[in-house]
Structures are given as structure tokens and as C-alpha cells.
Amino acid sequence: MKKIDIKSGEITKGFLCKQVVELADLRAVLYRFVHEGTGAELIHFLNDDENNLFSVAFRTTPSDSTGVAHILEHTALCGSERYPVRDPFFSMLKRSLNTFMNAFTANDWTMYPFSTQNEKDFYNLMDVYLDAAFLPNLKESSFKQEGWRLEFENSPDGEEALTYKGIVYNEMKGAMSDPNSLMVRRIQKALYPTTTYHYNSGGEPEDIPDLTWQGLKDFHAKYYHPSNARFFTYGNLNVIKHLEMIDDRVLSKFERVEVNTAVGSEKRFVETRREEYSYAVDASTPKEELTNRSIISVAWLTCDVTDYFETFALSILSSLLLGNAAAPLYKALMDSKIGSALAPGTGFEDENKEASFSAGLQGVNPDDADKIETLVLETLKKVVKEGFTKERIEAVIHQVEFGNKEVVGNHYPYALNVLFRIFGTWVHDADPVQPLLINETLSRLRKEVERGNFFENLIKKYFLNNPHRVTVILKPDEEEGKRAEQKLEVRLSAIEDKLTEEEKRKIINDAAELQKAQELEEDISCLPTLELKDIPLTFPLVDHVADEREGVPVYWFDQPTNGISYFNALVSAETLPPDLKPYVPLFCTLLTKVGAGGLNYMEMAERIEAHTGGIGAYANVWEDLADLDNFSSVVEISGKALVRNHGKLFEILKDMFISPDFRDLDRLHTVIGQVKTSIENSVPGSGHSYARGLAARHLTPAARLRESWAGIHHLSLIKEVASRDVEALGEVAEKLEAISAHLLNKSSMKVSVISEKRYFDAVSKEMVSFLREINSEDFLVQEGVSQEEGNEREGWSTNVPVSYVAKLFRTVPYSHDDSSTLLVLSRLLRACYLHREIREKGGAYGGFAAHSSSEGLFSFLSYRDPHLERTIQVYNDSIDWVLSGKFSNEDLKEAILSTFADIDKPMAPSGKGNSEFVAILRGLTREMRQKRREEILALDKDAIISVANKYLKGNNKSSIAVISNEEKLNEANEALKESPLKVHRI
Numbered sequence: 001m002k003k004i005d006i007k008s009g010e011i012t013k014g015f016l017c018k019q020v021v022e023l024a025d026l027r028a029v030l031y032r033f034v035h036e037g038t039g040a041e042l043i044h045f046l047n048d049d050e051n052n053l054f055s056v057a058f059r060t061t062p063s064d065s066t067g068v069a070h071i072l073e074h075t076a077l078c079g080s081e082r083y084p085v086r087d088p089f090f091s092m093l094k095r096s097l098n099t100f101m102n103a104f105t106a107n108d109w110t111m112y113p114f115s116t117q118n119e120k121d122f123y124n125l126m127d128v129y130l131d132a133a134f135l136p137n138l139k140e141s142s143f144k145q146e147g148w149r150l151e152f153e154n155s156p157d158g159e160e161a162l163t164y165k166g167i168v169y170n171e172m173k174g175a176m177s178d179p180n181s182l183m184v185r186r187i188q189k190a191l192y193p194t195t196t197y198h199y200n201s202g203g204e205p206e207d208i209p210d211l212t213w214q215g216l217k218d219f220h221a222k223y224y225h226p227s228n229a230r231f232f233t234y235g236n237l238n239v240i241k242h243l244e245m246i247d248d249r250v251l252s253k254f255e256r257v258e259v260n261t262a263v264g265s266e267k268r269f270v271e272t273r274r275e276e277y278s279y280a281v282d283a284s285t286p287k288e289e290l291t292n293r294s295i296i297s298v299a300w301l302t303c304d305v306t307d308y309f310e311t312f313a314l315s316i317l318s319s320l321l322l323g324n325a326a327a328p329l330y331k332a333l334m335d336s337k338i339g340s341a342l343a344p345g346t347g348f349e350d351e352n353k354e355a356s357f358s359a360g361l362q363g364v365n366p367d368d369a370d371k372i373e374t375l376v377l378e379t380l381k382k383v384v385k386e387g388f389t390k391e392r393i394e395a396v397i398h399q400v401e402f403g404n405k406e407v408v409g410n411h412y413p414y415a416l417n418v419l420f421r422i423f424g425t426w427v428h429d430a431d432p433v434q435p436l437l438i439n440e441t442l443s444r445l446r447k448e449v450e451r452g453n454f455f456e457n458l459i460k461k462y463f464l465n466n467p468h469r470v471t472v473i474l475k476p477d478e479e480e481g482k483r484a485e486q487k488l489e490v491r492l493s494a495i496e497d498k499l500t501e502e503e504k505r506k507i508i509n510d511a512a513e514l515q516k517a518q519e520l521e522e523d524i525s526c527l528p529t530l531e532l533k534d535i536p537l538t539f540p541l542v543d544h545v546a547d548e549r550e551g552v553p554v555y556w557f558d559q560p561t562n563g564i565s566y567f568n569a570l571v572s573a574e575t576l577p578p579d580l581k582p583y584v585p586l587f588c589t590l591l592t593k594v595g596a597g598g599l600n601y602m603e604m605a606e607r608i609e610a611h612t613g614g615i616g617a618y619a620n621v622w623e624d625l626a627d628l629d630n631f632s633s634v635v636e637i638s639g640k641a642l643v644r645n646h647g648k649l650f651e652i653l654k655d656m657f658i659s660p661d662f663r664d665l666d667r668l669h670t671v672i673g674q675v676k677t678s679i680e681n682s683v684p685g686s687g688h689s690y691a692r693g694l695a696a697r698h699l700t701p702a703a704r705l706r707e708s709w710a711g712i713h714h715l716s717l718i719k720e721v722a723s724r725d726v727e728a729l730g731e732v733a734e735k736l737e738a739i740s741a742h743l744l745n746k747s748s749m750k751v752s753v754i755s756e757k758r759y760f761d762a763v764s765k766e767m768v769s770f771l772r773e774i775n776s777e778d779f780l781v782q783e784g785v786s787q788e789e790g791n792e793r794e795g796w797s798t799n800v801p802v803s804y805v806a807k808l809f810r811t812v813p814y815s816h817d818d819s820s821t822l823l824v825l826s827r828l829l830r831a832c833y834l835h836r837e838i839r840e841k842g843g844a845y846g847g848f849a850a851h852s853s854s855e856g857l858f859s860f861l862s863y864r865d866p867h868l869e870r871t872i873q874v875y876n877d878s879i880d881w882v883l884s885g886k887f888s889n890e891d892l893k894e895a896i897l898s899t900f901a902d903i904d905k906p907m908a909p910s911g912k913g914n915s916e917f918v919a920i921l922r923g924l925t926r927e928m929r930q931k932r933r934e935e936i937l938a939l940d941k942d943a944i945i946s947v948a949n950k951y952l953k954g955n956n957k958s959s960i961a962v963i964s965n966e967e968k969l970n971e972a973n974e975a976l977k978e979s980p981l982k983v984h985r986i
Contacts, residue, residue, distance in 0.1 A: 067203020
């Protein structure tokens with residue numbers, strides 16, 4: 001890492017350097033700057049990472065629930081002074097090799113981050129982001145598209161009716177229909193009655209139409225000023241160039257102003273409170289199912305996050321109370337059998353200026369509020385009396401140490417992890433460096449603990465003797481949805497009754513103008529872009545060494561893991577008979593949550609926490625790279641540990657492999673109930689993924705198994721098992737033990753070790769001891785199940801106000817020459833057609849196309865979509881559009897760029913090793929991957945049109961699945977009379 005020649009007190013490009021901090025543990029140097037002219041702050045995190053990140057953020061504190069901060073986050077990205085095109089953000093997604101692009105609206109801040117490994121791309125994106133944040137156009141048409149608008153549309157009775165539309169409006173209708181999200185929001189509303197956190201910064205659907213265009217512009221003028229800005233840059237690029245560009249493009253155009261955006265302190269309660277809310281469920285839900293569908297939490301307001309040590313100590317206390325199955329508050333709640341799982345939001349939350357803590361249960365009877373409240377308080381009193389053992393405290397500290405050392409970033413850039421770590425204190429004007437000095441903080445914590453009763457006193461101060469406490473009850477109500485619809489109808493009718501003919505014409509004309517603007521083919525040449533020559537011709541190699549230990553193939557990956565070793569064992573699930581195979585995911589979940597080696601589940605949980613960074617088991621399905629009718633099913637069992645804990649990791653794994661205890665039926669019952677609740681809760685947020693799985697299951701045998709392991713049909717199995725009494729779970733325990741015999745042995749095992757080379761010998765010694773002791777038994781491979789490919793059309797109803805629409809086509813395996821072309825076709829359709837038709841015009845939060853080369857499936861998907869049958873038609877029309885050839889060579893170039901942005905997305909060191917390990921086992925050679933790069937770079941329009949015609953137009957190997965509510969599905973079937981959806985209930 002080459003240090004920058006900037007010292008504290010020096011001025012560079014208009015920025016005063018206030019602080020330079022060496023961060024040896026993170027192999028980085030942090031620089032703090034303030035812009036002399038405007039007061040804007042900037043932190044640069046210098047290290048050797050080529051995945052450079054830029055972010056600009058503003059403290060944004062709404063005073064209502066109109067979603068002004070959220071709608072502004074969207075609208076700012078709809079054209080700016082230097083880049084006056086309709087949608088520069090989504091245009092840049094396809095004109096760059098970004099590794100991450102997004103924007104976030106939190107409770108009290110808004111952030112615009114991106115990352116890329118290409119220097120030219122970095123400054124292209126920075127230019128667009130700076131202009132969007134500080135100099136957006138904020139057109140009224142953009143406000144109406146992204147936020148809300150009035151339109152006339154046909155109602156079910158054929159009449160023209162006034163309705164609300166808008167991307168954020170529909171997004172928040174979906175978000176607020178999710179009881180988990182709603183509960184977290186309602187806790188916040190109850191805990192913070194007098195500050196900005198009382199309001200929903202994302203927007204409450206009934207309040208969003210109260211926001212005016214002028215109100216949006218006023219909010220931008222107040223909050224999006226350099227004097228209220230915090231910049232963050234990260235990586236190995238030269239910060240001096242960053243400073244120069246930020247000053248030249250933006251900051252030099254502004255003067256310093258006094259910006260009063262600080263969040264005040266909440267007025268503290270003098271006595272505890274109780275609040276009750278309701279959430280909508282489908283009116284057809286049987287009443288007996290509603291009895292135990294409530295969520296109840298006890299929540300406290302605690303410390304100010306600007307006191308970093310107190311905040312850190314409370315986060316440790318939260319882990320001590322709730323961190324694993326043996327933690328006292330976790331155990332008391334789950335052992336009570338009052339509910340099925342912990343309530344959403346349970347634990348310590350430091351996102352707001354004053355942090356909170358909550359604990360509760362879901363799947364409860366609303367009349368049990370007193371029981372839960374008493375249980376939580378009595379458990380806390382017991383903990384004060386009994387305290388925590390030194391070993392338990394050290395186990396939690398070990399997790400903090402592990403988290404500080406681990407380089408993550410397989411889904412988000414590691415840079416974002418760093419930014420989020422410091423931002424909570426920084427945004428509230430406290431020291432942003434302190435959260436990175438973990439060793440210093442831990443040293444102080446240990447001294448406080450040695451003095452005695454440290455955590456016990458925190459419990460007294462913030463929980464037992466703190467009257468700022470509220471018990472929140474969220475109940476299901478089958479009439480809630482109807483009441484909300486009636487309220488909306490009354491509101492819209494009142495508006496319509498007062499409209500003059502001229503105002504009606506204006507609404508109609510505005511809708512037509514917006515549609516015209518959305519359909520206009522724009523010249524976006526003013527936006528910067530990369531070219532195909534900027535794409536690396538080859539992909540970075542991940543080297544390995546292969547050998548054997550105790551007859552097991554081992555693949556060694558030398559990666560900069562910062563003193564952590566990762567062990568992955570892959571075993572075949574192909575020997576499992578048909579009656580056992582559906583239970584594999586449940587086996588994987590339970591394996592790490594039951595006792596083993598003579599220890600009960602609590603002792604095992606504490607052991608895992610004290611000595612590892614986590615142990616997991618996961619089921620997967622791999623299609624044959626040359627034949628979609630062949631596949632293999634595997635289970636991965638993985639663990640990770642600091643190098644000093646290699647021996648402990650393998651001792652724990654040995655006990656899990658040799659003697660897992662599936663005979664604790666009470667434990668099985670508890671965990672299965674948690675799994676059921678977790679899957680049910682995930683449907684509203686991942687409806688498009690579940691719909692995709694439902695459609696895919698009719699197209700390939702691998703997809704059918706995958707859906708039965710991770711989809712709605714898996715949920716059906718879990719529901720049935722969860723409904724059994726404890727005593728009736730003996731049969732399930734027998735199945736799990738039978739699965740153990742097949743999977744927890746080394747006969748089909750292949751292993752990867754990802755670590756630094758200097759630790760290989762130490763890992764090998766402990767691993768050999770583990771491999772010697774575990775079983776090795778051969779089983780016969782079972783015959784695969786044949787499958788008829790069907791043209792299925794299904795609708796699945798659940799409690800959501802929006803739809804998730806999936807249409808899938810079976811295509812070709814990875815090794816087929818057309819596979820890479822289909823990948824680019826999906827990018828082209830997504831960027832040039834579906835985004836406009838489904839998101840901009842249709843108002844859905846998202847509309848995508850994707851081709852999974854490994855699965856041989858081409859997907860059309862929509863997310864939080866107000867439409868259903870219209871979306872299916874859009875999918876069909878998009879195929880006709882591409883066949884017409886109405887896309888340019890520039891469009892194709894952009895599709896290729898976005899394809900490589902995804903292919904070349906960087907991974908954490910552990911992810912690199914594991915990805916290469918899987919590629920080796922699947923037979924995905926480096927030559928195959930290099931050939932694919934060359935094929936994509938050589939594509940032309942004719943190739944795209946050819947595969948669209950061959951695999952999408954008239955392909956009867958297709959399937960549709962929709963997740964929505966019963967009313968929408970029935971309405972859609974009225975319009976789809978010739979080919980209706982078969983309706984099922986989730």
C-alpha cells in the first residue's frame with residue numbers, strides 16, 4: 001500500500017486534512033478532511049483494494065411520513081444539470097463495469113454509494129453521482145413517476161376510476177404489508193413520539209399523496225447542501241484526484257451555510273406504555289389460523305450513539321442475552337412455548353441517534369402480552385442476580401474479534417461494511433474513527449468487566465429502572481385490508497367529485513405526456529461510458545493445490561484471509577432414497593442447532609460461539625453443464641475459525657459428524673417452528689424468487705428438486721411437520737438419523753481449505769485427525785426421477801397487496817454455444833425494454849430478465865408489481881421487440897458491459913476460493929470460462945435475434961407462476977379467460 005503524502009493540518013485541493021490514522025489491523029490508513037469553503041466532510045480509507053468505492057451522504061430528517069426523503073432519493077437520480085436525461089442512474093448501470101450501484105434511505109440519512117475496479121469508470125460514475133446529488137433537475141414528471149400521481153384507469157366494473165400510481169407508492173404498499181417490516185416500524189413509532197424517528201422515512205402509503213412537488217424541492221434545497229454532506233472514498237486510487245474533482249464539479253459552486261439538521265433527544269417517558277396495531281391478512285384466511293399470528297415485543301430507548309463505548313457495551317450485552325440458543329433471554333423466550341420464533345427487531349438497534357433494545361415473540365396470541373412482558377422482565381432480573389460467566393463474555397468478545405478480522409464482500413463490497421461501521425457515529429457529529437479501533441475498545445471493556453457487575457448494572461440502568469419502555473402488540477385483522485381499501489376509495493371519490501372538467505383533462509393529459517416521455521428514445525450520449533476495449537480480456541485466476549488426506553481429495557487455496565481459515569466439505573446427496581430427500585434442508589438447519597458429542601444444544605451453541613466464526617450446512621443442486629436432464633445434489637458443511645482455533649473447529653465438526661443428537665424432540669419442535677415462521681416471513685420480501693422457483697419446477701428435474709428444497713413446496717412440508725405434536729416427531733428424527741448416515745461420512749467427500757499458505761500445515765494436522773475419526777460407508781446412488789416438461793400457469797395466493805410475476809423458459813446447458821448469447825439477451829431486455837415498461841410505466845418496484853447459464857433457464861420477473869396480466873403481456877411484447885431488431889449496436893455494447901460487470905464482480909477471499917472449488921467439482925474449466933468471455937465480446941445483433949427467436953418465441957417449454965392476493969388472481973383470471981392461472985394457496 002502506497003501512502004499519500006498528506007499530513008494533518010495541510011490543505012490539499014481546498015480540503016484541510018484534520019486527521020491521519022494508521023489502522024494496522026485493517027491494513028489501512030484513514031484520512032479525515034473538511035472542505036474549507038463549504039464545511040463538507042470527507043473520509044478516505046486507503047488500502048490495497050482495487051474495488052474502489054465512493055459515497056456521498058446527507059443527514060435527512062423528515063417531519064412527516066410522506067416519504068419525502070425516499071422519493072427524493074429516487075427523483076434525484078432522474079436527470080441533472082450536466083446529464084439532463086430521464087434516467088442517468090439506470091443508464092450508467094449498463095454503461096459501466098460497476099461492482100455496486102445503489103442509493104439508500106435510512107431513518108435519518110440518505111446515501112448514494114457505488115464501487116468499481118476500473119479507474120476510468122470510477123471517475124465517470126463519480127461525475128454522474130455528484131451532479132445527481134447536488135444539481136438534480138427534479139422535474140415534476142419525475143416526481144409523479146417515482147413518487148405518486150393521480151390517473152384514471154378501468155375498474156373491474158368497466159368504469160373509469162381515479163387511482164394512485166407511482167414507484168415508491170407501490171414499493172411501500174408492498175413493504176408495509178409485511179408484518180415483519182411493519183412491526184419494526186411500529187416499535188419505532190411508539191418509542192420515538194417526539195423526534196423524526198416517529199415518522200416513516202420510506203413513506204406510509206396513506207401519507208405519500210400528501211407530498212407536493214414543491215415540498216420535494218424544498219427538502220432538497222435544505223438537506224442536499226455541501227455543508228450537510230459527508231463524502232467517503234475507499235481503495236487504492238489517489239485521493240488527491242478525488243478531492244480535486246469533488247471541489248471542481250460541485251463544492252466550488254456553493255458557499256458555506258448553517259444547516260440545522262441535528263436530531264434532538266427524545267422526551268423520556270415517566271411511565272411505561274403499551275401500543276396496539278393491526279396488520280392486514282387475506283379475508284379468506286380461516287379464523288382459527290389467526291389466533292396465534294400476533295407479534296409482541298417489549299422495547300426500550302437506551303443510550304445516545306455518540307457515546308460509542310456505551311453503545312458498544314450494549315451491543316455486547318445484547319449478544320450475551322440473545323446471541324445463541326443458550327443465551328438466557330433467548331432461551332427463556334423460546335422455552336416458554338408462547339410463540340414460534342423471536343419477534344422481528346429483537347436485539348439492540350443503533351441506527352438512530354438514540355439506540356433501542358427490544359425482545360419479544362411472534363406467532364403468539366395477542367392476549368399473551370402480559371405473559372411476555374413479565375417473562376422478559378423476570379428473566380432480566382434473574383440475569384442481574386446470576387450474572388454472566390467469564391467464559392460467556394469471552395465467547396462474545398471472540399465474535400467481535402472475528403468480525404473485525406474477517407474480510408467480507410461476496411454480496412456487498414467490503415468497503416460498504418467499513419462505511420456502515422463508522423457512519424452511525426459520524427452522521428451524528430461524533431468520532432467516526434473510534435468504531436474502527438476495536439482492540440482499544442475491547443481493552444477498556446475488559447477492564448470494566450474486571451471491576452465487577454458491569455453488564456448487570458447496564459441491565460438495571462437501561463432496562464429494569466428505565467421507564468422509557470413500550471410493549472407493542474401487532475395483531476392480524478382480516479378487515480384491515482378492506483378498511484384501507486374503503487378509506488382509499490372514499491379519499492379518491494372525494495377528490496374526483498371536486499374535479500372540474502378542466503382538471504380531469506389535465507390528469508388525463510399529464511398521464512399521456514408521462515407515457516410519451518417514457519416511450520421516447522433518448523439520446524444519452526452526454527453520459528460517460530466505457531467501451532468494450534475497457535473489459536479485461538481474461539479473468540483473474542484463482543490458483544490452488546490439490547492432494548489427498550485420509551483418502552479425501554483436498555483443494556488448498558492460498559488467499560489473504562487475515563488470519564482466518566475456512567473449511568468446506570462437500571458430500572453427495574445422490575444416495576438418499578426418495579422418502580428422505582425432501583428432508584435434506586431441514587437436516588442442514590438442525591445439524592448446527594442440536595446437541596452433539598454428548599453435549600446438549602445449549603452447550604454446543606456456546607462452544608461454536610466461543611471457538612468459531614460459525615458452522616453451517618447447505619443443500620444445493622447442480623445441473624450437468626452439458627445436459628439439463630442430468631444433475632447432482634450435494635450438501636456443503638462448512639466452518640471458519642481464527643488460526644489459533646483450528647483444533648477447536650475440527651473437534652466440533654468431529655462431534656457433529658459422529659454423534660449429532662436428533663432425539664431431543666422438544667428441540668426439534670422448537671427449531672422447526674422457527675423455520676416455518678422464517679420462511680413465511682420471507683415471502684413478501686422475496687416473492688419474485690419464490691415465483692421463479694414455482695415456474696422453474698416444471699421445466700427441469702434439477703429445478704423441481706431445488707424448489708422442493710428452497711421454495712413454496714418446502715414450506716408446505718415444514719408446515720406439516722411443524723403442526724405435529726412433540727411426541728409425533730420421532731419419525732422425523734429417524735429420517736434425520738438416516739440422512740446422517742448418508743451425508744456425515746467421507747465416502748463421497750471432497751474438501752477445500754481457504755487460508756494463508758503459512759497456516760496450511762497447521763490446518764492439515766487438525767483436519768487429518770478429524771478425517772481419521774469420521775465414518776466412511778458406501779451407499780448406492782438412487783435412480784433419478786423423470787419429469788414431464790409442462791406449459792404450466794399457476795397463481796399462488798397469500799397476504800400481499802402487490803404481485804410477483806414470473807415467466808420462465810427452458811433453454812440450453814452452460815456448455816452450449818447459445819448460452820452466453822442468452823445471458824446478454826437478458827441484459828438487453830432488462831435495460832432497454834422491461835425497466836421502462838414495468839417500472840417506469842407500470843409502477844412496479846422492479847422488472848427484470850435473467851438467464852441462469854448453470855440452470856439453463858431464462859426468467860422474466862417483476863417485483864412489488866401493481867399489475868399482473870399486463871406484466872405477462874409485457875414479457876411477450878418484449879420478445880417481439882427484440883425480434884424486430886429495434887435495438888442499436890450501442891444498446892448491445894451496454895448489455896455486454898453490464899454482463900461483464902456481473903461476471904467480474906469481486907468476491908471476498910473466502911468467496912474466491914469457494915467459487916473456484918465449486919467450479920472444479922462441476923467441471924467448469926478455465927478454458928470454458930475464457931471461451932465464454934470471448935464469445936460474449938464477439939456477439940452481434942443477428943446472434944441476439946437468433947437466440948430470442950429460437951428459445952423465447954413459441955417455446956412451449958415455458959411456465960408462468962404468480963404470487964399475489966386472491967382478489968388480484970381472480971381478477972386476472974377474468975382477463976385471462978382462454979388461459980387462466982391455476983390458483984393455489986400458500
